[in-house]
Amino acid sequence: xxxxxxxxxxxxxxxxxxxGEALAADTPDSRLHEVKADLRRALDLLDESVSAGVPTTRCxxxxxxxxxxSAPDLCLxxxxxxxxxxxxxxxxxxxGPEAPATxxxxxxxxxxxxxxxxxxxxxxxxxREWQLCGTPRRDRREAEAxxxxxxxxxxxxxxxxxxxxxxxxxxxxxxxxxxxVDIEPMGNL
Numbered sequence: 001x002x003x004x005x006x007x008x009x010x011x012x013x014x015x016x017x018x019x020g021e022a023l024a025a026d027t028p029d030s031r032l033h034e035v036k037a038d039l040r041r042a043l044d045l046l047d048e049s050v051s052a053g054v055p056t057t058r059c060x061x062x063x064x065x066x067x068x069x070s071a072p073d074l075c076l077x078x079x080x081x082x083x084x085x086x087x088x089x090x091x092x093x094x095x096g097p098e099a100p101a102t103x104x105x106x107x108x109x110x111x112x113x114x115x116x117x118x119x120x121x122x123x124x125x126x127x128r129e130w131q132l133c134g135t136p137r138r139d140r141r142e143a144e145a146x147x148x149x150x151x152x153x154x155x156x157x158x159x160x161x162x163x164x165x166x167x168x169x170x171x172x173x174x175x176x177x178x179x180x181v182d183i184e185p186m187g188n189l
Contacts, residue, residue: 005049012042107132118166122147124157127181133157136165144173151175 001009019035055063059075071079120143124133133150137143140162147160159176 001049001051005045009042009045009049012038012045016042107134120172121163121165122150123161123163124150125159125161125176125178127158127179127183130161130163130178133160140164140172147175 015038016035019038022031023035053064056067057063057065057074057076059065059073059078062075062077066076067074068076068079071082073079119136119138120140121132121136122134122143123130134143134146137146143162147162150156151160157176158181159174159178161174162172164170164172
């Protein structure tokens with residue numbers, strides 16, 4: 001839409017708005033015919049200024065894209081991207097009964113994490129396995145400061161360790177002694 005079309009359309013719509021404000025129950029038919037003519041003029045200007053077809057989806061990125069009726073925005077392209085992300089989140093398949101049970105953790109255990117980059121991982125012993133206890137850091141001093149603060153916190157873990165991750169894992173330092181904890185009371189009697 002060019003500037004001339006934009007100003008003409010704006011003028012026509014403002015005129016229609018003024019007609020709407022002036023309408024009442026006793027408006028004569030001649031006035032209604034005037035409103036009708038102004039509405040037609042505004043619609044004609046709008047038809048001239050619209051260059052693309054009617055959007056087939058509710059997606060702002062792909063308004064003319066292919067349609068997927070099951071998608072909330074009807075966009076097949078975006079829904080395919082969302083489905084791929086959900087599949088990747090579950091590793092391409094669901095966990096079967098043969099998968100080992102892991103300790104619940106906000107950050108996950110090492111086997112759940114993606115391929116390594118050069119970073120330092122603060123880990124805590126949860127009684128059964130080492131689990132990530134904070135965000136992986138790119139700076140070793142920052143990771144050690146984080147673990148020092150965690151040890152001084154209100155609910156410290158039994159043990160902490162700092163793992164250097166770069167194409168492989170190397171345990172750099174361990175604080176405390178991890179011990180296997182039986183989660184059943186009375187020792188499974």
